[in-house]
Amino acid sequence: MTDSDNDMKISPVKGTRDFYPEDMAGRNFIIDGWRNVSLRHGFEEYDGPIFEHLELFTVKSGEEIVEQLFHLKDRAGRDLAIRPEITPTLARMINQRVNSLPRPIKWFSAPRLCRSERPQRGRLREFFQWNIDVVGTDDVLADAECIFVAVDYLREIGLGPEDVEVRINSRSLLSDLLIEQDYSEEFLPTIFTILDKRDKQPEDVFEKKVGEIAGDEQRKKWLLELGRAKGKEGFDTVRRLAGERAASIAHLEELEKIFDYLEKFGAADYCMFDMGIVRGLAYYTGPVFEIFDKGKELRAIAGGGRYDDLLQLLGGPKISGVGFGMGDVVLSDVLEARNLLPTDSRSLEFYLIDADPAYFPRVLELVGQLRRTGRNAEFSYARRSLSKQLKAASAANAGYAVIVGKETEEQNAVTVKTLATGEQIQLQLESLTSFGIR
Numbered sequence: 113m114t115d116s117d118n119d120m121k122i123s124p125v126k127g128t129r130d131f132y133p134e135d136m137a138g139r140n141f142i143i144d145g146w147r148n149v150s151l152r153h154g155f156e157e158y159d160g161p162i163f164e165h166l167e168l169f170t171v172k173s174g175e176e177i178v179e180q181l182f183h184l185k186d187r188a189g190r191d192l193a194i195r196p197e198i199t200p201t202l203a204r205m206i207n208q209r210v211n212s213l214p215r216p217i218k219w220f221s222a223p224r225l226c227r228s229e230r231p232q233r234g235r236l237r238e239f240f241q242w243n244i245d246v247v248g249t250d251d252v253l254a255d256a257e258c259i260f261v262a263v264d265y266l267r268e269i270g271l272g273p274e275d276v277e278v279r280i281n282s283r284s285l286l287s288d289l290l291i292e293q294d295y296s297e298e299f300l301p302t303i304f305t306i307l308d309k310r311d312k313q314p315e316d317v318f319e320k321k322v323g324e325i326a327g328d329e330q331r332k333k334w335l336l337e338l339g340r341a342k343g344k345e346g347f348d349t350v351r352r353l354a355g356e357r358a359a360s361i362a363h364l365e366e367l368e369k370i371f372d373y374l375e376k377f378g379a380a381d382y383c384m385f386d387m388g389i390v391r392g393l394a395y396y397t398g399p400v401f402e403i404f405d406k407g408k409e410l411r412a413i414a415g416g417g418r419y420d421d422l423l424q425l426l427g428g429p430k431i432s433g434v435g436f437g438m439g440d441v442v443l444s445d446v447l448e449a450r451n452l453l454p455t456d457s458r459s460l461e462f463y464l465i466d467a468d469p470a471y472f473p474r475v476l477e478l479v480g481q482l483r484r485t486g487r488n489a490e491f492s493y494a495r496r497s498l499s500k501q502l503k504a505a506s507a508a509n510a511g512y513a514v515i516v517g518k519e520t521e522e523q524n525a526v527t528v529k530t531l532a533t534g535e536q537i538q539l540q541l542e543s544l545t546s547f548g549i550r
């Protein structure tokens with residue numbers, strides 16, 4: 113081999129993944145589960161194009177997403193972008209047919225997305241993201257249902273409330289509380305960012321930043337108390353801080369309703385209130401939530417909330433939606449750490465073996481017959497000893513080894529060995545295609 117041959121070795125792009133067959137088992141486990149759970153909660157599947165006009169994502173996704181766009185130009189010089197999320201596409205698609213769609217619109221999708229992020233643990237440049245959205249109702253029952261869907265999925269794949277938690281807040285509650293304290297509207301994003309980073313930095317840094325914003329000691333105390341509020345106690349604190357203020361009370365009641373519905377759905381044990389959840393994306397206007405591993409050591413597993421203006425901003429009517437996105441990356445890490453991610457998805461039923469190469473043509477005939485009747489059958493390309501073929505059958509994770517030999521020719525029978533137990537029986541050929549079916 114020459115040096116120039118070596119030069120041609122091209123590695124995968126940083127932040128992307130190759131999925132070998134053993135990796136596909138885990139990926140399919142995650143995505144099949146997303147699909148199953150969506151369907152049983154009454155959501156219909158949709159998908160959109162992998163790239164869109166750039167401005168679809170620059171209108172209202174927020175600075176962070178715009179910075180992370182994979183931006184490209186087509187031959188005519190049009191600005192396009194690979195989708196970093198699917199919510200703007202969902203809004204665009206619903207707007208196109210808004211008058212003919214019965215509401216509420218309950219749709220789900222599991223798109224492949226790209227964000228030009230700095231690759232790090234839990235964040236890649238290409239990933240899959242489950243999306244659950246309910247559009248066309250202001251009722252917070254929809255917010256609760258979305259959270260329930262996420263919790264139901266996590267429970268189904270083996271993650272309990274001791275593994276993961278949904279942290280819920282309301283952006284409108286937070287904004288109203290701050291405005292009622294005379295914080296000006298343009299100041300809110302700065303406060304949101306400080307709260308968003310609350311748990312990612314040391315306590316004293318958080319306190320210092322709050323102090324700089326608040327001005328005097330009393331306001332600092334108020335803002336610290338608000339910013340730290342979480343759990344049942346935190347909720348009571350916020351109620352006290354809200355006092356008699358009507359707007360804040362209305363938002364508190366909205367949150368309370370969501371927790372009530374979650375209780376009814378049997379999902380409340382996964383959920384807690386947390387003022388530190390504000391969400392990065394710019395289009396959220398009401399209740400917001402994020403899902404984390406318990407202890408919040410990893411990046412978010414999922415995030416979502418209510419968006420009141422997105423459809424209108426994209427040329428549609430003023431209808432509200434709520435939903436979330438759950439990525440496959442952190443989720444895989446959480447599952448892997450608990451040994452809950454399968455690495456082999458093969459479900460081979462029969463492995464056909466010749467007792468002697470002379471019987472190989474018969475093996476091929478039986479493989480043909482089994483496969484044509486919908487059974488799952490494999491064999492070895494190379495002619496090898498019986499014991500080597502049996503080993504290959506075990507390595508292929510087959511249920512049964514079927515040995516074709518003299519008795520096949522003389523008595524129309526095969527030997528069937530159940531590989532898990534070693535149990536062996538003689539079986540008449542006419543029973544082979546239905547063998548093991550109950």
Ligand code: HAM
Pocket residue numbers: 196197198199227229234235236237238239241243244245393412413414415416417434435436437438439440441442
């Ligand atoms: P997001 O918070 O940007 O929201 O993403 C939601 C989830 O997608 C994150 O919690 C994470 O699991 C996953 N995710 C995001 N970026 C990456 C990345 N670079 N690598 C791996 N996973 C990632 C949205 O995208 C909203 N559009 C969700 C939504 C739907 N809101 C309403 N409906």
